[in-house]
Amino acid sequence: MRNYTSKHLAIRSMHSARLSVLPFFALLLRSIAVFAQAAEGEVRYTVVHDWVKKLAALEYVSAREREHAAYMWGNRSEWREHMRLFFSPRCSKYEEAQEKDVEQAAYAWRKDPLLFYRDFERQRMFDIVKAEGRLYLIEDSLYCPQWKVLNDIKEVAGYVCMNAVWEDSLKGHRVEVWFALDLPVPAGPEDLCGLPGLILEANYNNGAMVVTADQIDVRPLKAELELPKTKVKGRKVSLREYREVVHKYITEQKKAEKPWFWGLRY
Amino acid sequence: MKKQVLLSLGFIGCLLIDHLSAQAPSRITLRGTIAIDTFGEPAALATVMLLNPADSTLITFTRSDERGVFAFKNLRNTAYFLKISYVGYLPYQQYLPPAESETVDLGRLVLKPIQRELMEVVVRTAKAPLFIRGDTIEYDATMFKVPPGSTVEDLLRRLPGIEVDEAGNIKAQGRDVRRIYVDGKTFFGSDPKLATKNLEAEIVSKVQVFDEKSEIAQLLGIDDGKKERVMNLELKEEFKKGAFGKGTLAGGPNERWAGRTSYNRFDNRHQFSLIGYGNNINETGVNWQDYSEFRGQGTFQAIDNGDFGFGGMPTGIYFSSSEAELLNTFDGRGFTRNAGGGLNYNFDNKKTKANASYTYNQTFLDLDEFTQRDNFLNTGAFNNTDTLKRHSFRGNHRIQTRFEHNFDSLNTLIIRGDFSLNRSDDDEQRHQRFFDGDVPARTINRISADNDADQRSRKLATSAIFRHRFKKPGRAFALSASYSQQFSEQRERFFSQNQLLLPVERLERLQTRNLSDADEWQFKSSALYAEPIGERWFWHTFVNARYSENAANRQVRAPDQNDTRIDSLSVFYTFAEQYYRLGSSVRYVVEGFNITVGLAGQQLTLNGRFARDRNLPLLAPPIRRSFTDLIPYASINLEPIKNLNLDLEYMYRVSAPMFTALQPIPIFTNPAFQSTGNPKLGPERAHNVGLNAFYWDEASFASVGFYFKVDWFDSQVVYNQRVERSDSLGIVTLSRPENVAGGQAMWSYWWSNVSIVKNRLSVSLGGNFGRRLSPAFINDVRNETDDRSWGLDASLNFTPNPKLFLSANGNVNFNNIAYSIQSDLNQRIRNFSAGASAKWEFVSKTFFEGNFNYRFFRNEAFDFRQQVPIVNASIRRLVGPKNRIEVRLAAFDLLNRRIAVNQYGMQNFITTSTAPTLAQYFMLSISYNFRGHVAKAEGDPEGIIIF
Incomplete structure (x- = not known):
């Protein structure tokens, strides 16, 4: 019984009691289970945006303006969207989920094309993202953030996760993520990747944008993981060129003391 | 000598170190075994990470195998921080210095369990x-x-x-x-x-x-x-607490003064604020910035009137100016003295939102206005001048409350309550002269009227809405109920003298004392059910019911005839209205395309009785009118690309006549213009089409929009006129509401806002076009007034550097009115305006603000030309720590030319009026702001702002 906890948590199944009686099988099963489960699947993320907190994170906007926004809109500044991620140890695909938020169920807005595709095997990335009102098709070798791994533990969507932090110098974000110890896939939501486990929660700038996994479906995938043949027309750029566009825009907005996040994905 | 020895020793030392380090391998292999207890039970598939010891940056990672064994091969030989994480165990950490041999075996690493x-x-x-x-x-x-x-x-x-x-x-x-x-x-x-x-x-x-x-x-x-x-x-860091506030005092020659203060306190759940103002410089309230800070999170309300309809459950937030009595609403005419204030409390913990406010505002108005009016008949014309002198007082107390509770993500309850007490005293004197249409014009008669009216009223409005969302997305139910009550009473003293000059001299006098009261209540309720049919179809059904009762009594007595009732002017009526509507619509939604089609049946029943007084027999048989209509509806919302919205809506509108338009009793405060209701009057029916197009560029904030709306009337309520020239009264206009077929009203406008040099130069352009065809009978001859208006406006903002902000604007408005009965009387009204302004920080923390505005009003038919050039200028300086104090010297209307001008035409008349108002004055103001003033040229001064 002494390692009951670890087995129970790792397997995350109803069989824990029986398994704890049979430690050998338990270990065997766990390995199989982890390999089988962690191989691939689909995650649904809920993204909660809070524009007042986004504004609060912009040091270059006057404190007065940030305070005013918080005072007027403090508890009404949120909106949410749903995203989905298909993942496997070979690659991952992050895009908008089909389902809509309950509050907007009876209305359908036009959506911008959006895709974050990561190929871990060939070390390539392919993104479709809108910046400054223009679509960019980014194709380049894989880029993942420089993570600082911390020690804290919490549960997200049934998985025990550890945390790590990334200070993004381009957008000035501090992103705290929680990655699952037993989903050994270096994938994650948005453009995040490169940790020993699947990222299940990402918190940008203390709640300005929070991406949380709320449904994880571990199952074999087929066509879902293929790079979609997109008909989207946009400017084909390298990651470097795209980052230059972002940098230029943020610098301009900084100079004008205006928020940049209305014109870019956060 | 010593130096040389030292140098050579140093050289040898370097060589030695070099030699030693060369022995350390450049690439290494690191291995180890992870166990979960001292007996060696392996930790299979544990995450093993190597971090940079300086900043914990992740360098590489791997997993242990089934036996708990892990290995990193071909590693750069440097210091590492080894971290092992394994579910249920405390993270294991170990510092690894650079290795001395090619293979480093860390042996068995034992993890400690988390309890x-x-x-x-x-x-x-x-x-x-x-x-x-x-x-x-x-x-x-x-x-x-x-x-x-x-x-x-x-x-x-x-x-x-x-x-x-x-x-x-x-x-x-x-x-x-x-x-x-x-x-x-x-x-x-x-x-x-x-x-x-x-x-x-x-x-x-x-x-x-x-x-x-x-x-x-x-x-x-x-x-x-x-x-x-x-x-x-x-x-905990204390709840995020804070306070801010500000105050301004200003004074100038001729006893001009103004004061304003506000104070806000808040934490992450509560907002409390106070506001107060007073002045004699025509600010009947505070500006938007101050008002919105006063109401805080209560400024914008959710759409919760509870009137559900074709659109389904209304969502979004809005600002209703009718709820903002503290806002400055001065219309530019006359001289006012104003005071007001209020307190506001907001509570919000995400689950419960509550808001309560009390406000009071009052205004004394002194107004002199001169109006010229031309009236056209089927044959000939007449005109009149009207000189009005009014002293009035308005005072309003108002309490507003709103409570919203979200029981969970599916159930919401909203309760609102609003109470107000209003008082108004009006004292007005009017002198009118009527001329015939001949050249030169001859005066037919002169009317002088004095009216002194005091009114008190109180109003209560309450409502409750319950919303339930089912787990199935799109399925929802909502129920609303509201009750409102209003009571008002009015005392009036009226005296008029009508001096006839033609054809024979004669004098008519009328003196009355009027007492009126009105008591009104209304109950209404609506329900809505929304059901999704598959992924893309939604079905809405709604029902609206309304019942209201109204009792009004107006008793007119003649003080010079022993206070006897003047029967022809006295009336008591009761009036009840019942309204039911049942409707249904279906909506089809697919990304960027939403279409709704619906149909409703509605019934409106009006019941009314008239008598001379409360306990007297009915004057006429009770009026009972019932209107049943089928109301179609359609709307399309398109978003062909992101940020381009096209909305097209069709509605059939049926509006019931006002009850006062049904009562067959003449009502007038002016013997020259009398109106009598029409008990046979039907509702106004119109087809309404609206188109709204809007494009917005996310990055540059450039936008362009177009709005168009048109009403085709099946039946329009029109006040037909009969103009009589009576020997006893002079020229008398009798009007009576009647349904007239035909007519249309169209209105459109567009605007665009483009940045030419980013953050430096931007241009706005806009325009409008409207046309109204209104038929009306003048002395039984059908006249169609064709009223066309165009407008164009442009503005330019230029910020050459952060210390200088320049803008210029121009505007033209044309209004052509054509009358089918007498085309030679067609009117052409022209209004032009142009302006420029500058804000300049010419010395650090010292700002110049100035603007020039020129307006020109013209109407050739009246030979009317009026130029109004206005120049304002001020200098302000910020002083003290955090720029908390602002001192400002301002000059308003330096040329002393401000005057209010209004020109408009309707039906068969056109009027032009002018009214003097506060012109040149000077103010010195001092403002204190806890948070400090904005030290920017673009920032608004907090002293006295009227330009």
């Missing part, structure tokens, strides 16, 4: 992060709910792994807690219970448990190996 309860309860059940800082385990206290007023002890009892016995002694993970720190400091000596029994749980944000060297060891500086379990309570 099962902590893992199960904290991490899995409470979903609270378990913070591990070395040997410290930290609980997030805010994740463990305790009732308000609980002590820390109550909180600790809820934390897994912590036990508190009857006496209050604490055990953490099985060991006694010897000491408790609060924010790292000893709290009231060494008895842990003092802290836990006295502190409130609400102030604690984190509970940390760790082992510490014993006090003796700490004191002596000798580690005796004994460790004591201690606990630290980290307190």
Whole structure:
């Protein structure tokens, strides 16, 4: 019984009691289970945006303006969207989920094309993202953030996760993520990747944008993981060129003391 | 010599070091075995990471195999920080210095388990992060709910792994807690219970448990190996609290003065604010900035009128200016003295939103106005001049409350209540002269009228809405009910004298004393049900019901004839209205395309009775009118590309006549213009089409929009006129509402806003076009007035540098009115305006603000030309720490030319009026702002702003 906890948590199944009686099988099963489960699947993320907190994170906007926004809109500044991620140890695909938020169920807005595709095997990335009102098709070798791994533990969507932090110098974000110890896939939501486990929660700038996994479906995938043949027309750029566009825009907005996040994905 | 020896020694030393380091391999292999106990039970598939020891940056990672073995090959030989994480165990960390051999075997690394309860309860059940800082385990206290007023002890009892016995002694993970720190400091000596029994749980944000060297060891500086379990309570940063406020006092020659103050206090749940103002410079309220800060999060209200319809459940937020009596609404005419103030409270904890405010505002108005009016008949014309002098007072008390509670994500209740008390006193004198249409014009008669009216009213409006969303997305139910009541009474003294000059001289006098009261209540209720049909279809059904009752009494007496009632002018009526509507619509939605089609049936029933007074017999048989209509509806919302919206809506509108338009009793305050109701009047029916197009560029904020709306009337309520020239009264206009077929009203406008040089130069362009075809009978001859208006406006903003802000604008408005009965009387009204303004920080913290505005009004038919050039200028300086004080010297209307001008035409008349208003004045103001003033040229001054 002494390692009951670890087995129970790792397997995350109803069989824990029986398994704890049979430690050998338990270990065997766990390995199989982890390999089988962690191989691939689909995650649904809920993204909660809070524009007042986004504004609060912009040091270059006057404190007065940030305070005013918080005072007027403090508890009404949120909106949410749903995203989905298909993942496997070979690659991952992050895009908008089909389902809509309950509050907007009876209305359908036009959506911008959006895709974050990561190929871990060939070390390539392919993104479709809108910046400054223009679509960019980014194709380049894989880029993942420089993570600082911390020690804290919490549960997200049934998985025990550890945390790590990334200070993004381009957008000035501090992103705290929680990655699952037993989903050994270096994938994650948005453009995040490169940790020993699947990222299940990402918190940008203390709640300005929070991406949380709320449904994880571990199952074999087929066509879902293929790079979609997109008909989207946009400017084909390298990651470097795209980052230059972002940098230029943020610098301009900084100079004008205006928020940049209305014109870019956060 | 010594130097040389040292140098050569140093050289040899370098060589030696070089030689030694060359022996260390450049690439290494690192391996180890992970176990979960000292017996060697392996940790299979544990995550093994190598971090940069300087900043914990992740360099590489791997997993252990089934036997707990891991290996990193071909590693650069440098220092690493090894980290192993394994579910249920404390993260393992070890510093690895650069290796001396090519293979480093770390041997067996044993992980320590996290206590099962902590893992199960904290991490899995409470979903609270378990913070591990070395040997410290930290609980997030805010994740463990305790009732308000609980002590820390109550909180600790809820934390897994912590036990508190009857006496209050604490055990953490099985060991006694010897000491408790609060924010790292000893709290009231060494008895842990003092802290836990006295502190409130609400102030604690984190509970940390760790082992510490014993006090003796700490004191002596000798580690005796004994460790004591201690606990630290980290307190919450106080609720985000704050306050801001400001005040302005201003004065100038000719007793011009103004004052304004506001104060706000808030934390993350409560907002409390006060506001007050007073002046004699025509600011009947405060500006938008001050008003919105006063109302805070209550400024914008959710759309919750409870009138559900074709659109389904209304969503979004809006600002209703009718709820903002403290806002400046001065119309530019006359002279006012104003005062007002209020207090506001908002509460919001996401689940419950509550808002309450009280406001009071009052205005004294002195107005002189001169109006010229041309009236066209089927044959000939007449005109009149009207000189009005009015003194009036308006005072309003208002209480507004709103409460919203979200029971959970599916159920919401909203309750609103609004109460107001209003008083108005009007004293007005009017002199009118009527001329015939001949050249030269001859005066037919002169009317002088004095009217002194005092009115009191009180109003109550309450409503409740309950919304339920079902788990199935798109399925929803909503129910609303509202009750409102209004009471008003009015006392009037009226005196008029009509002096006839043609054809024979004669004098008519009328003196009356009028008492009126009106009592009205209304109850209404609506229900809505929305059901999704598949993925893309939604079906809405709604029902609206309304019932209202109204009793009004107007008793007109003649004081010069022993106060006898003047029967022809007195009336008492009761009036009830019933309204039912049942409708249904279907909507088809697919990304960027939403289409709705609906149909409703509605019935409106009006019941009314008339008598001379409350207890007198009816004057006419009761009026009972009922209108039943089928109302079609359609709308299309398109979003072909992101940020381009096209909305097209069709509606059939049926509006019931006002009851006063049904009563067959003449109502007038002016003997020359009398109106009598029409008991046979039907509702106004019109087809309405609206088109709205809007494009917005996310990055540059450039936008362009177009709006178009048109009404085709099946039946329009029109006040037909009969103009009589009576020998006893002169020219009398009798009007009567009637349904007339035909007519249309069209209105469109567009605007665009483009930045030419980013953040430097931007241009706005806009225009409008409207046309109204209104038929009306003038002395039984059908006249169609064709009223066309065009407008064009442009503005330009230029910011050459952050210290200078320039803008220019221009505007033209044309209005052509054509009358089918007499085309030679067609009118052409022309209004032009142009302006420029500058804001300039010419010395640090010293700003110049100035603007020039020129307006020109023209109507050739009247030979009317009026130019109004206005120049304002001010200098302000910010002083004191944080720029808290602003001193401002301002000159308003330096040319002393301000005057209010209004020109408009309707039906068969056209009027032009002018009214003097506050022109040149000077003010010195001083403002204090807690938060400091904005030290920017673009920022608005907080002194007195009227331009």
